Amino acid sequence: MQIIDGKAVADEIKKEIALEVAEIKASGGKTPHLVAILVGNNGASETYVANKVKSCEELGFNSSLLRFDPSITESELLAEVKKVNDNDDMDGLIVQLPLPDHINPDKVMETIDPRKDVDGFHPINIGRMAKGLPAYISATPQGVLDLLERYNIETSGKHCVVVGRSQIVGLPMSILMQRNTKIGNCTVTLTHSKTKDLPAVCATADILIAALGRPEFITAEYVKEGAVVIDVGLTRVEDSSKKSGFALKGDVKFDEVAPKCSFITPVPKGVGPMTIVSLMKNTLLSAKGVIYSK
Ligand code: GUN
Numbered sequence: 001m002q003i004i005d006g007k008a009v010a011d012e013i014k015k016e017i018a019l020e021v022a023e024i025k026a027s028g029g030k031t032p033h034l035v036a037i038l039v040g041n042n043g044a045s046e047t048y049v050a051n052k053v054k055s056c057e058e059l060g061f062n063s064s065l066l067r068f069d070p071s072i073t074e075s076e077l078l079a080e081v082k083k084v085n086d087n088d089d090m091d092g093l094i095v096q097l098p099l100p101d102h103i104n105p106d107k108v109m110e111t112i113d114p115r116k117d118v119d120g121f122h123p124i125n126i127g128r129m130a131k132g133l134p135a136y137i138s139a140t141p142q143g144v145l146d147l148l149e150r151y152n153i154e155t156s157g158k159h160c161v162v163v164g165r166s167q168i169v170g171l172p173m174s175i176l177m178q179r180n181t182k183i184g185n186c187t188v189t190l191t192h193s194k195t196k197d198l199p200a201v202c203a204t205a206d207i208l209i210a211a212l213g214r215p216e217f218i219t220a221e222y223v224k225e226g227a228v229v230i231d232v233g234l235t236r237v238e239d240s241s242k243k244s245g246f247a248l249k250g251d252v253k254f255d256e257v258a259p260k261c262s263f264i265t266p267v268p269k270g271v272g273p274m275t276i277v278s279l280m281k282n283t284l285l286s287a288k289g290v291i292y293s294k
Helices: 006-026 043-059 074-085 105-111 123-131 139-150 170-178 198-202 254-260 272-288
Strands: 033-039 062-068 092-095 159-163 187-191 207-210 228-231 235-238 246-249
Touching (some): 006 043, 006 139, 006 272, 033 043, 033 074, 062 074, 092 105, 139 170, 139 228, 159 198, 170 187, 187 198
Parallel strands (some): 159 187, 207 228
Antiparallel strands (some): 235 246
């Protein structure tokens, strides 16, 4: 059994990006600029956005954090998104989710210019991804693809079971794993809360991707001997022994599942660190005009 070290891979890719950005700057090119919009003060969102801004600093990107009170109206927020759309210096825009209940996230996502949608949540980017056209691919699924690639894990012809059909992870993950690409060509089963006999379905997976957001849900009975297990879950659970008052738990019960696997991602330091790296990669692609020409 090999533990997939997401932190090490993420650090390696970060170095590659930082080097490229330094070269771009030295030759007078465009410094990538990521904008994050944060509405309200959800604790987890605060942490995620702070980490994204910190990564920008580390990699030599410019960043802008636009914070708004939770009382902002939907139309006011859409107007702020449009301002970023119209600002040529700003290459990428993310609006951190979840948003307050009175704001429709789909409306917000659809207002972001697809050419700046580095989260890959706009229907145009999701549609282009499904068709195999150049598109921003959402950060977590892209991070999983990069981990599989860097560990030389064969995916072609394998049965991949994805648990969870979220728009951010499960759905795009299932589309990506069946594409005719180097990491792809799987036979994919997308499972969800209505799937019958989930343990038996999961136990047929060569590659099991858990993205349902329920801590330690996937136990040994869900896993075939020799499977590759990718744990996308990251849930805060109360833990009074920690200074922060919480611990981060994955969707996989690591101690009992790991001995059955050929490869497994831990939590933390598995998929998590890859997510920000993918966002940075997308922002760099935007600044370079790779996906959509400028
Ligand atoms: N909330 C949880 N994950 C994400 C993400 O990847 N992007 C945005 N914008 N919000 C999130």
